[in-house]
Amino acid sequence: MTAGAATGGGKAIPILVVVVAIVGIWYAATIWLNTPWQRDVYQREGRDWTVSDLVADTMAQERPVLPAPHQVAIEIWQTTVEKKVTSKRSLVYHAWITLSATLAGFAMGTVLGVVLAVAIVHNRATDRSVMPWVIASQTIPILAIAPMIIVVLNAVGLSGLLPKALISTYLSFFPVVVGMVKGLRAPEAIQRDLMRTYSATAAQVFWKLRWPHSMPYLFASMKVAVAISLVGAIVGELPTGAVSGLGARLLAGSYYGQTVQIWSALLTAAALAAVLVSLVGVANSYVLRRMGARP
Amino acid sequence: MIARGVSRLQTGLAAGIGLLGLLGIVLPVSDSDAVGLINAPLLALFAGLAVASLARFGVPLPVAADGALTALAGIALVSALAAVDRGASGFWCLTAAGWLTAWLFVERLTAVGRGGWIGVAVPVLFGVTLLVLWELLTRGMNVPQVLLPPPSAIGVRFAASIPILWADFQQTFLKAVLIGYALGSGSAFLVAIAIDRSPFLQRGLLPVGNLISALPIIGIAPIMVMWFGFDWPSKAAVVIVMTFFPMLVNTVAGLAEAGRMERDLMRTYAAGYWQTLVKLRLPAAAPFIFNALKINSTLALIGAIVAEFFGTPIVGMGFRISTEVGRMNVDMVWAEIAVAALAGSAFFGAVALIERAVTFWHPSNRQ
Numbered sequence: 001m002t003a004g005a006a007t008g009g010g011k012a013i014p015i016l017v018v019v020v021a022i023v024g025i026w027y028a029a030t031i032w033l034n035t036p037w038q039r040d041v042y043q044r045e046g047r048d049w050t051v052s053d054l055v056a057d058t059m060a061q062e063r064p065v066l067p068a069p070h071q072v073a074i075e076i077w078q079t080t081v082e083k084k085v086t087s088k089r090s091l092v093y094h095a096w097i098t099l100s101a102t103l104a105g106f107a108m109g110t111v112l113g114v115v116l117a118v119a120i121v122h123n124r125a126t127d128r129s130v131m132p133w134v135i136a137s138q139t140i141p142i143l144a145i146a147p148m149i150i151v152v153l154n155a156v157g158l159s160g161l162l163p164k165a166l167i168s169t170y171l172s173f174f175p176v177v178v179g180m181v182k183g184l185r186a187p188e189a190i191q192r193d194l195m196r197t198y199s200a201t202a203a204q205v206f207w208k209l210r211w212p213h214s215m216p217y218l219f220a221s222m223k224v225a226v227a228i229s230l231v232g233a234i235v236g237e238l239p240t241g242a243v244s245g246l247g248a249r250l251l252a253g254s255y256y257g258q259t260v261q262i263w264s265a266l267l268t269a270a271a272l273a274a275v276l277v278s279l280v281g282v283a284n285s286y287v288l289r290r291m292g293a294r295p
Numbered sequence: 296m297i298a299r300g301v302s303r304l305q306t307g308l309a310a311g312i313g314l315l316g317l318l319g320i321v322l323p324v325s326d327s328d329a330v331g332l333i334n335a336p337l338l339a340l341f342a343g344l345a346v347a348s349l350a351r352f353g354v355p356l357p358v359a360a361d362g363a364l365t366a367l368a369g370i371a372l373v374s375a376l377a378a379v380d381r382g383a384s385g386f387w388c389l390t391a392a393g394w395l396t397a398w399l400f401v402e403r404l405t406a407v408g409r410g411g412w413i414g415v416a417v418p419v420l421f422g423v424t425l426l427v428l429w430e431l432l433t434r435g436m437n438v439p440q441v442l443l444p445p446p447s448a449i450g451v452r453f454a455a456s457i458p459i460l461w462a463d464f465q466q467t468f469l470k471a472v473l474i475g476y477a478l479g480s481g482s483a484f485l486v487a488i489a490i491d492r493s494p495f496l497q498r499g500l501l502p503v504g505n506l507i508s509a510l511p512i513i514g515i516a517p518i519m520v521m522w523f524g525f526d527w528p529s530k531a532a533v534v535i536v537m538t539f540f541p542m543l544v545n546t547v548a549g550l551a552e553a554g555r556m557e558r559d560l561m562r563t564y565a566a567g568y569w570q571t572l573v574k575l576r577l578p579a580a581a582p583f584i585f586n587a588l589k590i591n592s593t594l595a596l597i598g599a600i601v602a603e604f605f606g607t608p609i610v611g612m613g614f615r616i617s618t619e620v621g622r623m624n625v626d627m628v629w630a631e632i633a634v635a636a637l638a639g640s641a642f643f644g645a646v647a648l649i650e651r652a653v654t655f656w657h658p659s660n661r662q
Binding site: 013022065125133143151156223231238270273 | 304398401402405406414417418420421422425441442443495496497498499500502503506509510511513514515517518520521522593597600601604605606616617620625628632635636639
């Protein structure tokens with residue numbers, strides 16, 4: 001009756017129902033939230049209106065409190081397909097700026113996380129002294145101080161992609177460290193003993209036992225890491241004066257009250273996150289299959 | 296001639312300390328020619344003892360001796376800064392020697408055992424070492440204040456502006472974070488209980504909830520500011536949305552945790568749905584729920600502070616950070632960061648303590 005049984009049955013229909021319900025609630029909220037302003041407009045113009053007029057007009061405002069889903073969809077279509085990719089008004093251009101910082105930060109964070117995890121697993125002093133600080137480092141709201149780091153790095157002459165990527169690195173190394181430490185320690189004593197009876201060196205134990213064993217953990221952490229990298233890159237774009245990137249679109253939209261623009265940037269970011277996470281998932285199943293895991 | 300059980304790493308560290316100490320005596324410590332080791336007697340003492348510690352290759356030194364040497368290194372190096380002003384090669388050799396001393400001390404301490412106080416002392420030592428190195432590097436290399444102020448300057452600024460920091464803390468943490476956290480986690484918990492009886496809704500909501508937890512929800516901050524105004528309610532709204540989905544997903548997963556056997560046992564007792572829920576399934580879900588509460592404790596602080604970048608009244612931690620950066624008062628920004636770090640750690644620690652008290656039966660708490 002709970003998730004155990006739920007995973008067994010088909011998921012497509014329930015998910016579809018939930019998504020349709022969300023869109024339905026969104027439309028209802030659009031009408032409800034936009035009505036006060038629309039009634040003001042009618043009153044000022046002194047014209048009569050029917051309910052169907054009201055419903056149609058609430059979904060066609062220029063700066064609605066909450067834009068209707070189709071307004072956002074049209075805006076996304078206009079700014080992706082109908083604009084040239086190099087144009088500053090193209091969402092593809094802004095998404096690419098954010099994506100490049102995300103991927104750079106994600107790559108650096110993953111490498112840093114794996115290196116730290118290897119050091120932690122192989123050296124007891126590192127384990128005891130570094131591990132508590134790795135955990136403590138995440139209670140510092142780095143996202144909150146990201147703008148300052150960006151501004152300070154800009155003052156030194158570092159600008160563009162790297163500062164944003166560094167924020168993403170800081171955010172994404174943590175899940176990788178925690179997951180990989182767990183993964184590299186996952187081989188059981190009996191398996192390590194077997195390696196010892198083969199008189200395997202530490203390097204051989206690492207490459208033939210610990211590393212393959214840690215792959216599922218690595219991919220699980222990378223899913224979290226790539227999602228959080230994207231958040232880091234977006235927040236990193238906020239303080240640079242709204243030049244480029246999805247974060248800049250959000251900020252510019254909030255300055256000028258362009259709600260449709262905010263929502264289209266938001267949904268693009270959401271789609272980007274979904275694509276990135278599922279790409280890691282695809283890589284995961286490919287690698288596990290190559291390693292001979294049964295599905 | 297080294298005692299048994301000494302690793303290659305320790306031998307290397309010990310040799311490095313002696314060598315760097317020797318270099319520190321030979322090379323100039325300061326940029327100005329008028330200043331030498333003579334002007335910093337404590338530093339001279341440390342350099343001498345570092346060289347003398349090479350004697351450990353003949354006679355093993357006790358761990359406590361390394362501890363004393365580490366403490367001396369920290370005090371000597373920091374107090375020498377006043378005389379040295381701008382460090383030269385000798386000073387940096389001694390800094391490196393001090394760092395290796397601390398490292399060797401930690402290595403030996405962890406080899407001794409993992410008794411109660413060692414478990415606390417090792418990470419504390421690591422943190423203090425980082426702070427001392429930060430102080431030495433920023434002041435010894437004359438790094439501009441704007442770039443990275445030394446910890447001592449941050450501490451002075453912190454002490455001097457406690458009223459402002461307290462007002463910001465009240466606005467951001469006590470209002471936006473705590474209220475948003477309670478409402479977000481609480482409502483997600485109630486929704487999870489409500490959909491518990493409908494496998495259909497769970498099958499649909501779980502994947503969608505998992506997807507939404509991976510999304511950059513922080514992006515709704517400008518919308519919330521537009522809807523709820525500049526004051527704390529808009530920040531609390533962001534926190535509510537951010538904390539909702541992790542809690543929902545974890546609670547639903549946790550409620551599925553109780554095993555078939557235990558549930559059958561409850562049925563043989565003729566327990567109703569609510570009795571089973573309260574006496575079996577909620578306690579079994581507690582580790583999952585606390586996991587979400589811990590994740591949310593950091594998410595909430597981040598959400599509230601970032602939301603303040605999109606518009607605030609003239610008080611609040613996010614407001615202070617963004618305006619003081621603009622005025623290049625970086626030490627004030629760091630003081631605010633220290634408040635955020637302390638509040639975040641304390642919040643997380645409090646949740647962890649409650650978790651330990653409530654789920655005392657869980658294997659990870661029993662060892």
